[in-house]
Amino acid sequence: MDGDECEFSDPELSRSHRGSVASSVSRTQDVLVYLVGDSAVHLCVEGVVSVCVQELGRLVRQPLNITDCDQDAFAFWLCSPLLELQLKPKHQPYKLCRQWQDLLYRFTDASTEDISVDEPCLQYKRNVFYPKAKELQVEDEGVLKLLYEEARLNILENRYPCDPEHWIRLGALSCAIEFGSGLDDYKLIVAVREKKLTSFLPAHVVLGPGGFFSSLRARGSRQGELEQRLLKEYRTLSSTQGSAALFRQYLSTCHKLPYYGRLTCDFQSFKSPFCLSLPLSCSISLSGGRGFMLVEAGCLISPDSDQLGQAGAGCHGEGRTHCSPASAVTVRKSRLLHFKIPLKRSF
Template identity: 70%
Template structure:
């Protein structure tokens, strides 16, 4: 299972990355070879000329998608992400190297990679690559749906469908960047994706708990840990402390005494165990008074105390598989675990005498369960809605300078009066978010319809009309306080700039909800949604 690490120098000098869908060329003025370095098809030869080096940057614009767009410009056999007709194509000519057997690197989360030798790489599909990768990683058939292939770069992350051909999709990479990101032309011209094997967005969390293979659990753990440390998964102190000590047990082993454990934690640094914004300090007056070193010493002591408790526990529970399960199980308590993440902006509430607002950058996390709007800077949830609690729509720009908008409608209250609230999320990926919500709702509806009822209880699909379901509430009722209000996973609706109305949104001309009626006129049962009209069947990626 342990894969060789890729040395950065080896990446830049000992391997020549052949462009998929575009040939490399020598710039006569600048004196270096230009390459898009897409799927990282690698020829084992040293470069005698000059080659532009590239470094991986932190991902700023996120895009996950396994659904396709309805378009008249699509040709049979092409990938499902066509460029807009009005935009110039950025694709190059097809390289003949795609017709020969080539060495391909499929990256895992982290610095490891799987080496494959692929024939006819220009026509190979994700499904065919998947068989080779699962064989190399010894992934059992029972867990084959847990992972998917992604094309990842600093600007864009794309989950592929089984029938997608990475070679052909990479030919459209710059078209995708122009269409779905706000990146500059210079950044787009230098962006270079790699092929990565990661968790499937549509894999249910319940199935993860049934996985017994340690190698599969390790892959899931590595990805979850990365999202925790990077702050993509906001969590409360009790969560990140628990996850941090489990990482200590997994990476340092158990049985160390207190001095050895403290030395190991200092050597690896707190950022290897705790989220970066926690390990680095949150700033502010209190942090300045106490000092950064004092906070780090306190965090180290907390980790040490929790680690010693694990050491003192039952030895039968101190195996690696159990620690991996505990880590994933703790992550499952976070509602956005396993979500697809999108980038967007929301309006800030007007403040001051001049009523100035502005916009705030957010992540929009979408899973099989719901939608979560996360404050990137503050690392907490602004709005979390299950699908039965919301209606949504996507609107296109109406004029020059306008944005794509994802509208979220949900029940609210103002001065004790029930109202409908609308949140506007500005994003070039709004169409993708809307389509993903539609797909997840359809999957959930199908699962609910297939779920058998239990004796003596009513399932959601069996609930009598006019009565709230187990997770629902009567019209005008309040949501139960399942979590304390200070928790990072708790919604902060009062901090949002929303539109409130009580007359079915008649004055909101741009909003055309997909639902048949507003929240105040629909029955208090599980809502039904109109099906998305797509040109092909939806498949898990």
């Protein structure tokens, strides 16, 4: 639930103050709309208190050169560490920011203390309800780059869990986009080490099961192996491809992942058959809600129907009586738990 931050305040505020909403209701105010990766679009908006998402969209698309035919690919979001909301065209972001605590009480189980210090940010990113088939029809390189940057960040943060075959391929494509697709082996390895391997592969993959506490020798050996696998995959890429083709290849590979394009967030704790409380993540898209749990990183999420076994699941713990019931599916002889969750709330 990473989020950059939104300001309805003076443009000279430092980065540490991003996310605060000015109490002033002056006629014209500066609004920073953040994209994935800390870049932002600076807008001067009249009547910011009552401006709606539809009008903000028109203003933000101009500097980004997003045409009307591609406008549905993106949406405005209010994001914080506790909650992410995709806004509808009729919503008024300023007013929702002022009502943020009420929304947190409604949609989260966060403590009063956490809610009191939580602040939203205004982001412009992928529309979770945008069909993947239409995404590959996008021709504009700038739009493809925005979609790529968001997909890459979600891969690195493990919000789109995938198997080794996919994250090596995606890492090699990121190298080609970052450095070009014609580097020799030595130059590529040097470039990757300068940038750090975690800029191309998820941290849990690079660091291994022990994370930061694993031995330096084991980590060094693992990273050397990953570099060679990345190099081997990089060699398979055509050296004549342009950026737009590489962006499209990256997105096309992401489309093979079951959770690509979904809103993924922490949902609740799941009580396993072994009476262990485990973290559960929930993903939402046009097809509804679906949950997943990675007991150990790096598991493939696409079990065949004959590999599945049923297990009961539900909300538990204090203050969780309002949660919707869930049914769980466990993968036999695997470390992955896969859930389907009914969606009953709408915003």
